[in-house]
Amino acid sequence: MPGAHSQWSSPTLAIEGNDDRLSLDGVLGIRTLDQARQALERWRKQRKSHVLDVSKLSGLDMPGAMFLCELRDKHVELAGVQPEHEALLELIGGLQRKPLTKPPAVPRWRQLVIQLGKGADDFWHDAIDITVFVGRTMSAFGHALRHPSSLRPASISRQIAETGINALPIVGLMAVMISVVIGYQSVAQLRPYGGEEFTISLIAVSVLREMAFTAEIGVMKAREEIDALNSMGLQPFDLLVLPRMIGLIIALPLLTFFADIMGLLGGAMIAQSLLHVSPSQDMERVREAVGVSDLFVGLVKAPVFAFFIATVGCMHGLRVRGSAESVGRETTRAVVKAIFLVIVFDALFSVFFEKVGL
Amino acid sequence: MSATRSKRTEPILSARGIVNRFGKQQVHDRVDLDVEAGEVLGIAGGSGSGKSVLLKTLIGLHQPDSGKVLIDGKPIDSIGAQEKAALIGVLFQQGALFSSLSVSQNVMLPMREYTDLPVSEQEQIAAVKIELTGLSADSAVKFPAQLSGGMVKRAALARALALDPRMLFLDEPTSDLDPLTASAIDELILQLNRGLGITVVIVTHDLTTLLTVCDRIAVLVDGKITVGTVEKLARSHDPWIRDFLHGPRAQGAMKARRFNHGIR
Numbered sequence: 001m002p003g004a005h006s007q008w009s010s011p012t013l014a015i016e017g018n019d020d021r022l023s024l025d026g027v028l029g030i031r032t033l034d035q036a037r038q039a040l041e042r043w044r045k046q047r048k049s050h051v052l053d054v055s056k057l058s059g060l061d062m063p064g065a066m067f068l069c070e071l072r073d074k075h076v077e078l079a080g081v082q083p084e085h086e087a088l089l090e091l092i093g094g095l096q097r098k099p100l101t102k103p104p105a106v107p108r109w110r111q112l113v114i115q116l117g118k119g120a121d122d123f124w125h126d127a128i129d130i131t132v133f134v135g136r137t138m139s140a141f142g143h144a145l146r147h148p149s150s151l152r153p154a155s156i157s158r159q160i161a162e163t164g165i166n167a168l169p170i171v172g173l174m175a176v177m178i179s180v181v182i183g184y185q186s187v188a189q190l191r192p193y194g195g196e197e198f199t200i201s202l203i204a205v206s207v208l209r210e211m212a213f214t215a216e217i218g219v220m221k222a223r224e225e226i227d228a229l230n231s232m233g234l235q236p237f238d239l240l241v242l243p244r245m246i247g248l249i250i251a252l253p254l255l256t257f258f259a260d261i262m263g264l265l266g267g268a269m270i271a272q273s274l275l276h277v278s279p280s281q282d283m284e285r286v287r288e289a290v291g292v293s294d295l296f297v298g299l300v301k302a303p304v305f306a307f308f309i310a311t312v313g314c315m316h317g318l319r320v321r322g323s324a325e326s327v328g329r330e331t332t333r334a335v336v337k338a339i340f341l342v343i344v345f346d347a348l349f350s351v352f353f354e355k356v357g358l
Numbered sequence: 359m360s361a362t363r364s365k366r367t368e369p370i371l372s373a374r375g376i377v378n379r380f381g382k383q384q385v386h387d388r389v390d391l392d393v394e395a396g397e398v399l400g401i402a403g404g405s406g407s408g409k410s411v412l413l414k415t416l417i418g419l420h421q422p423d424s425g426k427v428l429i430d431g432k433p434i435d436s437i438g439a440q441e442k443a444a445l446i447g448v449l450f451q452q453g454a455l456f457s458s459l460s461v462s463q464n465v466m467l468p469m470r471e472y473t474d475l476p477v478s479e480q481e482q483i484a485a486v487k488i489e490l491t492g493l494s495a496d497s498a499v500k501f502p503a504q505l506s507g508g509m510v511k512r513a514a515l516a517r518a519l520a521l522d523p524r525m526l527f528l529d530e531p532t533s534d535l536d537p538l539t540a541s542a543i544d545e546l547i548l549q550l551n552r553g554l555g556i557t558v559v560i561v562t563h564d565l566t567t568l569l570t571v572c573d574r575i576a577v578l579v580d581g582k583i584t585v586g587t588v589e590k591l592a593r594s595h596d597p598w599i600r601d602f603l604h605g606p607r608a609q610g611a612m613k614a615r616r617f618n619h620g621i622r
């Protein structure tokens with residue numbers, strides 16, 4: 001029997017005989033099934049009594065056996081079944097062979113309505129979740145402040161290293177390049193510039209960090225590591241969320257400051273090469289044009305963004321259920337949501353600073 | 359029945375001088391292994407002894423540091439994708455179901471790729487294979503994340519059977535299952551082997567599976583392999599093999615073996 005399949009050229013099946021009795025010669029399998037079905041269905045419809053001789057079959061696989069069982073159910077008599085084929089027919093014939101259950105099809109317009117409803121529902125739940133999460137974070141924060149010993153300096157400093165120090169090259173490069181671009185534009189349009197624009201590079205970096213938060217925590221969740229922590233009486237919140245949050249809140253303002261400096265450096269470079277303004281003259285002008293408030297605005301915004309970005313990142317990490325696929329999905333959601341939140345808060349800040357007159 | 363099938367045939371798969379290293383750790387030290395057509399071969403060994411790596415080497419997923427694997431006398435990496443799919447079905451230790459596809463879609467994927475059967479026919483075949491592995495019809499629409507560990511195993515077995523392969527490689531098929539389901543899977547492996555002539559290679563710690571289903575057993579100890587029937591291995595002087603086959607857990611399995619062979 002194993003020899004039946006043993007050479008790879010496609011297997012063949014010959015259907016011979018006439019009238020009420022046909023015989024199959026060759027392999028009845030997944031590759032010859034279509035042919036057999038077409039020929040035999042026609043024959044079965046034309047004739048009243050049917051005998052199918054399968055004694056010359058050299059190979060039979062499960063789809064083939066399913067087909068034979070089906071014929072048998074439709075009163076086709078199988079003749080000359082070989083013993084090893086009989087075993088297979090018994091195995092397959094003993095099954096119920098129910099068709100796959102399929103979820104009922106929903107018309108397209110209803111799908112749209114359902115999706116809209118689901119979207120609204122998700123939005124509502126997300127809003128609640130974020131609020132709850134922020135609340136829990138605050139309380140964990142408060143607790144940590146009252147019991148500084150429960151803060152984990154080692155993991156916080158590791159987070160600062162990962163968020164801050166490792167991001168220095170990319171933030172620096174981006175700040176320089178952005179200021180070069182802005183420099184060109186301001187030369188063309190005589191537009192003054194402030195530290196404001198460098199926020200972009202920080203948002204980019206913090207969103208990257210956020211993806212890392214979701215993925216790290218999400219993978220731990222998927223592999224039941226979070227459950228393991230809980231079972232040991234350890235709070236994932238204190239252990240995983242707080243260090244990341246505090247790390248980012250400390251690192252991001254520092255990065256902002258660094259980006260501002262690098263941006264000024266880039267500005268000085270462009271001034272030198274385009275306008276032939278020496279760096280010391282450039283510095284003078286910067287001092288006139290850029291107030292302390294510009295720096296201040298950046299430094300105030302940074303920790304707030306850091307807080308929300310870390311919140312969303314960690315929250316989605318903890319939302320991961322089951323599989324690795326869910327990690328990817330939650331990461332995408334976290335990024336979308338964080339960008340949304342950052343834009344909203346940036347707008348709120350602008351309004352606020354406008355009102356206070358900064 | 360297994361005793362009557364001791365006739366010597368051409369090995370369907372043979373591995374020669376397999377060496378696998380990870381850094382300084384030598385996992386396999388010139389391992390030779392022949393799998394005969396139509397047999398059920400068990401691969402046993404302690405945790406971390408290199409069973410899964412050996413399995414991956416045998417099916418060409420892991421390139422050994424030296425040595426070669428031949429299937430029907432042909433080097434494994436010279437076999438085309440479609441031919442290989444019809445030749446080999448694999449159940450991975452973690453199931454490796456595609457998480458974005460439902461169970462039935464997982465089972466249908468190889469058929470969709472390699473046959474031109476109409477979808478309705480593919481669905482019927484998938485349904486039968488899913489039923490065969492003991493999964494209920496309503497789990498067919500579930501996604502891997504919604505399955506228990508044991509259900510994942512069974513769904514993965516159904517997928518491994520999708521194209522009626524000539525050879526089935528199973529990495530710990532019964533390790534997450536309750537004893538009754540494990541016995542059902544053992545029984546199914548025997549039926550597939552006897553009814554369809556599928557050659558089966560099982561990596562397992564499960565003594566019952568090893569002693570009641572397998573015709574021969576290959577034991578990996580310290581990077582070396584010892585192959586033989588249970589009777590032959592039971593006389594081995596290797597301490598690990600001796601403890602493995604004569605330990606307290608082996609006694610029950612040995613009884614099951616005698617019982618099983620009595621009625622066969």
Ligand SMILES: Nc1ncnc2c1ncn2[C@@H]1O[C@H](COP(=O)(O)OP(=O)(O)OP(=O)(O)O)[C@@H](O)[C@H]1O
Pocket residue numbers: 380385403404405406407408409410411412451
């Ligand atoms: N990709 C890899 N990189 C480094 N080492 C590896 C890798 N894969 C396996 N190993 C090592 O090779 C050895 C054998 O691993 P393998 O997964 O084959 O064990 P096993 O016998 O299947 O164990 P178990 O019964 O626990 O599944 C282990 O020591 C493992 O650490």
Ligand SMILES: [Mg+2]
Pocket residue numbers: 409410411451529
């Ligand atoms: Mg393994």
